[in-house]
Amino acid sequence: MSGFLDYIAGADLVTEKAVVLMQDRAVVGLSTWLLDAALAAEKANRELQFVTPPTSRVTHAVRTQLLVGGSRWVVQADSPYDGLTGVPLTWDGELFVPTGKAGRPRPSQHWLAPPDEIHANLQIVARVRHAAVESAVVGGATEFLFRELAGGPPAGWGTEEPVSQPWDIRELTQFCRRWAPRSSLLTVAGEGAASGVIDIDVRPAGLEETATIAIGYQGMETPLPEALFPAVRELAERFEVVSMFMLGIGGSADACLLPRFTGVADPVALVIGQDGRAAMGPEAAKAVEAGVATSIGHDTALWFPIGTGYCAPDWETFSTTMRRITIATAHHSGKPSTQKVEFTMPN
Numbered sequence: 001m002s003g004f005l006d007y008i009a010g011a012d013l014v015t016e017k018a019v020v021l022m023q024d025r026a027v028v029g030l031s032t033w034l035l036d037a038a039l040a041a042e043k044a045n046r047e048l049q050f051v052t053p054p055t056s057r058v059t060h061a062v063r064t065q066l067l068v069g070g071s072r073w074v075v076q077a078d079s080p081y082d083g084l085t086g087v088p089l090t091w092d093g094e095l096f097v098p099t100g101k102a103g104r105p106r107p108s109q110h111w112l113a114p115p116d117e118i119h120a121n122l123q124i125v126a127r128v129r130h131a132a133v134e135s136a137v138v139g140g141a142t143e144f145l146f147r148e149l150a151g152g153p154p155a156g157w158g159t160e161e162p163v164s165q166p167w168d169i170r171e172l173t174q175f176c177r178r179w180a181p182r183s184s185l186l187t188v189a190g191e192g193a194a195s196g197v198i199d200i201d202v203r204p205a206g207l208e209e210t211a212t213i214a215i216g217y218q219g220m221e222t223p224l225p226e227a228l229f230p231a232v233r234e235l236a237e238r239f240e241v242v243s244m245f246m247l248g249i250g251g252s253a254d255a256c257l258l259p260r261f262t263g264v265a266d267p268v269a270l271v272i273g274q275d276g277r278a279a280m281g282p283e284a285a286k287a288v289e290a291g292v293a294t295s296i297g298h299d300t301a302l303w304f305p306i307g308t309g310y311c312a313p314d315w316e317t318f319s320t321t322m323r324r325i326t327i328a329t330a331h332h333s334g335k336p337s338t339q340k341v342e343f344t345m346p347n
Contacts, residue, residue, distance in 0.1 A: 011037055014046075018095035021050040027256060028052060028073075029161030030061040030187055030197075038066055049096055051076050052083070054110060057256040060123070060214035061161055061187050061197050072096060075259045077110040083259035086111030107261065115260040120217040121251035122149070122309065123265070124196075128239040129273075130207040138176055138200050139169035141239045142188060142211040148231035149223075150194035150215045157198070163189045176200045193217070193254045208242065216255035222248030222309030225269045229294070229303065232271060236297030244271035248309015267306040267318040272325065274300040280325060281332030287324070 010033035013020040019041040021033065028034075034050065041048040048071040052058075058073060063084070067073055073083035074096050080089040086107030088099040098105060128141040139157075146154045156163035157172055165171065167188075176184040184200040193216030201208045217223075228246065235241060246269045250262030277284045277300065284302060287293040293302040304321050307314025 081108035118250040119253040120222045123247045126244040127210045127242040139172045214255040225305035242273040268309040280328040283328030
């Protein structure tokens with residue numbers, strides 16, 4: 001066992017295979033303890049596992065930065081289960097592992113039990129590009145999305161949750177500048193039911209700001225594409241949008257993830273930016289003429305409305321749209337159709 005693992009703040013158990021933390025709280029955020037434990041576990045080739053009661057929920061930042069990255073949320077009910085997938089778990093002496101044989105085990109009955117309330121959540125991943133100049137200011141696209149879609153600007157930002165700094169894009173930019181050329185991963189929170197993370201990366205083409213945001217709504221209806229379009233169109237006029245994807249999914253009213261099955265995420269809309277549009281060649285104009293897409297951002301990007309965010313067949317529309325983009329890109333480049341237009345999707 002690696003010595004430095006013995007001193008992880010907040011770790012309740014360290015084995016040869018896992019770092020285990022007990023999190024007995026209503027909301028588990030991307031705290032310094034979790035981040036430090038995740039880093040230590042990764043360095044030692046161990047799995048981070050955090051254990052909560054069935055009444056807990058986790059923030060969107062924890063979901064996108066830890067759970068999708070290989071950490072496990074263990075919900076301790078009558079019998080433990082995975083809070084993200086519902087897979088029943090058992091402790092094997094080293095870590096929590098799926099119960100039974102390999103394959104696709106039936107989800108836990110606790111996970112399948114309907115929660116008291118389910119509310120519509122909108123998940124957004126938007127990537128914009130800034131010129132790599134000394135005067136560049138990052139965070140503006142994230143602020144715009146919060147204002148237009150979450151009802152107000154972010155309340156604060158930080159490097160963990162809860163956020164520690166009042167929202168100020170110039171201070172945020174100064175932080176990222178000091179950290180460059182390394183990437184900056186920042187947390188952001190709104191006044192209401194909205195939160196997320198911002199990635200600032202230095203790329204050959206410029207500075208890329210990727211905002212991953214979750215917004216909670218009262219009720220079960222996600223905003224339809226036509227309601228979202230004006231904000232996305234203005235975003236594309238103000239910034240160079242590289243890509244954007246929107247999903248609807250059930251969750252809590254504060255946009256946290258519940259340890260229950262709340263439905264399958266369904267697509268709402270996507271945007272491909274200047275690079276993707278150029279890669280499509282003449283087919284981009286044909287998509288606009290056919291009404292499949294709308295030209296936005298001074299004709300630099302394409303908006304594709306997909307569905308309602310709560311209708312599984314919308315994935316067929318999404319697949320058809322992506323197939324068309326893929327074929328158009330391959331035809332224009334003269335390369336095999338395995339080359340795809342790049343865009344970022346929520347996890």
